[in-house]
Amino acid sequence: MSTDMVTLTIDGITLSVPKGTSVIEAAKQAGIVVPHYCYHPSLPAPAVCRMCLVEIEKLPKLVPSCVTPVAEGQVVHVHSPAAKKAREGVLEFLLINHPLDCPICDQAGECELQDFVFQEGRAGTRYGDEAKRWNPVEDFGPDILYVTNRCILCTRCVRFMDHVADDPVLNVSERGDRAYIGIDPGHRVDHPWAGNIVDLCPVGSLVSKDFLHKARAWDLDKNASICTGCTQGCNIMIDTRDENVVRLRPRPNLEVNRHFICDVGRADYRWMNRGDRVEAPLIGEGDRLHAQDWDVAVERTVAALAAAAGDAVVLIGGRASSETIGWTLQALEGRTVTAAMKVPMGEEAPLAGVPNLALRRERAANLHGALLLGADAPWEAALTVASRAAVVVVLDADLDDAEVEALRGAGIVLHLTTVADPRLPALRAVLPITSVAEEQGVFVNRDGRAQRYLPAKTPPGMARPGWWVASRLWAAGAPDRVAPDTATEALQRLPAFSGLSHRDLGFVGRIVAPVGEAAR
């Protein structure tokens, strides 16, 4: 056994953890969640909620497991009578001034106060008829309300603003049971990462105005995804209610975004619910587009491609998956292909307390996937080539009027897209593809980390993943070609990903390009 490891026993389970680990984290590894409120793995631990008290043999008092380091031979009892009574007492103290307005509280169903009271709390109240503390609701920021009465003063929000956002506008005001979370006069909680305090709040005290009274937690379907807002590649959950995306929340990935996402990414979901989607393949006949089934659409599109000999240009939107980009380029094999991703630019907004975490200037999720796959032409250069190319494929890219105009000289234009664009000239095919919310795929972030995302809702009509469409165009081009059947096969057959499957990427991703190499 290495001297850097410590062996201890927690509720009869003996395990070894690295020296310096807190008892609460060691317990997690033993499969035991010690109830807690103020402790959060991405924040400094103040040990104020007193909820995570555990009994450690040979120590005179119960200790907060969040700030107690493991020690060799330690024997910890999380569920001893003394520890349970202490936590039951804390829960009772937390509840006496808590409004119990769960039926109208957004947090209900994912509330740590509900959960732990259900688990370890008293069945009845001893508080009697005394009035509860009351304070009005405060408007903290653009998307944050503070429901003072529900607050349990865990101070996670204060510590996030102090130590992580480095924008210390929140504080604990007053003393005793009059205490509440105060905001510096003249300030708002409008830091670009401030929305995280809503997630950090273990109860329904900090709530999102955007999500307010929108859905009950238990009605939501939750699926792992990747934020499309920029090249950081923050891990998120997409929460849907009846096929509607109702909110995005951070999904922990200690390598990329810890437990946080920025407010730009958080708010960027309404496009996932667009109703004006292309639902069937549309094939150009004369100057009209006609809906066709996929077999006909593929056949006609391949025929149009065969007739348009010459160079090709692929104009790619920032949310195109690696699979889609790779197979689209594959479908054009044999031609000289110029491929570029459109990258809107914005202000960089770093999160001070987390190294290498920022809302990046490049607002395209898969820029580095595109570069890795060879779609590395400068955008303006690609547009210039497009104006005289035989074939232009617009791959779910939003083009402005000038960019549309640049396509006037193109031979034929194919549109693989979620939303139709009637301005596009020389359209021979509009092929409906799924959005990030509807497919499984892989993005590569700015550090060369390939990360997968999962479908969160059903695609509209006949829409298919972009790789599915592109690979069928490729396969139809020659009799010996077999298109991939699954997203993971689509990925594995791309040389840039060295045979990696989606399963190999897991939920933390894998570095596929050395850091820096994929950077422009």
Place this chain on the structure above:
Amino acid sequence: MGYPHPIHPKETPVLSTHFGDPDARSHAGWVARGGYVALQQALGMTPEAIVDEVKASGLRGRGGAGFPTGMKWSFMPKDDGREHYLCCNADESEPGTFKDREILRWTPHALIEGCAIGCLAIRAETCVIFIRGEYTEPYRILQAAVDEAYAAGTIGANAMGSGKRIEMIVHRGAGAYICGEETALMNAIEGKRGNPRIKPPFPAVAGLFGLPTTINNVETLAAVPAILTRGAAWYAGLSLSSPKSTGTKLISVCGHVQRPGTYEITMGLPMQELIFDLCGGMRPGRTLKAVIPGGSSVPIMTPEEVADCATDYEGIAAKGSLLGSGGMIVMDDTTDMVYQIMRLARFYAHESCAQCTNCREGTAWTTKILERILRGEGKASDLDLLLDLADNMTGKTICVLSDSCATPVVSGIAKFRDEFDAYLSGARAPMTVGV
């Protein structure tokens, strides 16, 4: 001296020798009374020698915990290359305690001298005296004395010409009781909210501004000069009962005695003599009902327990209470114990820093229950509830404010249960509980 009271024959004036003598407040006056001889002596000693002398004297912390001072000083790291700090806790805010105030008002140079020696003992060049914000007169006097000591060169960059630097900063509190808790005090000096810190790390490892720090009470530091000039053996010999409690102790007595005030006794003086001889006993026609011997945070004592109690750390502990700060609250038979306990609980509820759940909610809830008992709205189950809440508030929080609220409740119910029952049964008329 005629003020505050003539020294009683059973007192042992060491710290209080010059109480009431305005001339002792000035630097010249202090030097004329033998002041700064000890500092001169200490400047010629090694830190180890000072620590050893104080260890030998048996001096223990006078702020309440009674931790041996020399041992505390010896915890400071040696040759660590970092700056050290001495903090002097002059945030005397415990209800019933006003003994440090007399040192600050009458003999500020005794404190400055003690602080300077403390700095030498722990290798600190800076002492921060954190004084209670409400102590306006003591603050003016202390600040004037510090200014004078600087002007005289007694402290400063070249203390008494020794080449050693001793800086002294007087920092005023802003009215929070909790800032008397040692780590909350350090946060307050640093400009942060005065919340107690988690220990470990202890101040000797990471204290003020994260640097090794020792914090001592006013009375503790003020006792040090005499220990150096008169010798540890003399100080250790000042003991009437337990040899573990040595020296003199200032006891501030308030409540229903004929002569409330601050008295200096040799450790171990019978409490009965303190109350009935020094303080003149109860008011005419009244009898002793209860004593809170060491500031409001300690268990309440009954007359039976007082009768044969030696006033020192061990003597009071043997009776189930604590010497604490030496702030003694004496109550006679006119006292409504339920009301007094409610007042104490209300104080702690008001002063809880709100960090720990048990304290923030428990102190306020305890107060509400006591108030409703007084209003005649109590329930039979309320006493058991109070005791269970007290258990949930004891030993479970970062500092002991929560425990301090629970202590008088538990001892009050144990020793004066009939008064609670009288309210619960309606035998005693309900009272209006003011704010």
